[in-house]
Amino acid sequence: MGALQSGSNERLSINFWHLKKFNVFETFERDELESVTKVLHLQEFKRGEPIHLPDQTERRLYFSIRGRAKLSRVDDGGGKELILYIVKPGEMFGLLAFAREQYLDTRVVALEKCIVGHISEPDFNVLMQKNPDVGLRLNKVVGKRLIKIEHRLEELLFRDVPCRLARLLLRLVDEYEVELPCGSKIDLKLTQQDIANLIGATREMVSLSLNDFKRSGWIAMHRHHVCVHDRQALKKMAA
DNA sequence: ACATTAACGCCTC
């Protein structure tokens, strides 16, 4: 068990069990994990707070310990954003910062209360030199992530908005489903703006399609949550 | 089909 000082004044703690969840560390022994906690800086974020900003100059590798966050590419002009990925606990991000000059145009914002650790590039390089297989596993992680995002881009180009929305909802309900009396709740707080940014549509179009789905009895909505009632109908729309 | 714009009420801070 290691306790570390966070960016602010609060003390956050993390144990080896948390680190073992990251597949880069799955073969690590106790002392190796100990050395990781020594260079891992923990920080807590509230919903809506930025974890990584586009103009951040320092290269870091981030480890999502708790809570989910949206990773998006932002337009330099107007404030448009396209959400590329939703980062979950046990996953890493910021990998591209090592390959590029900066983590260009990429922003990560907490969707709920998050605890995130980060390791500086020099510290991580030392870690990789001591454990060469970390690099191999990192490669695998990056590859898998890339393929997921490629598949989503395909959908964005060739499908219309209701179809994209249906696909998104099916994908989310698969990943975040919580069974409730009211139906299958998607256990993720998303605004309609977020949903729009996930499927490359406008907030207005999302509102219209969402209301269409609701009127048809396929879904129900409460505040920032969606409940799915008719998966089959959504699948038909997603075809 | 979809974006854009504008306008309005609602809710949260």
Place this chain on the structure above:
DNA sequence: GAGGCGTTAATGT
């Protein structure tokens, strides 16, 4: 009361 959010309608490509 300001700004974010959800909704609707008109208009443009």
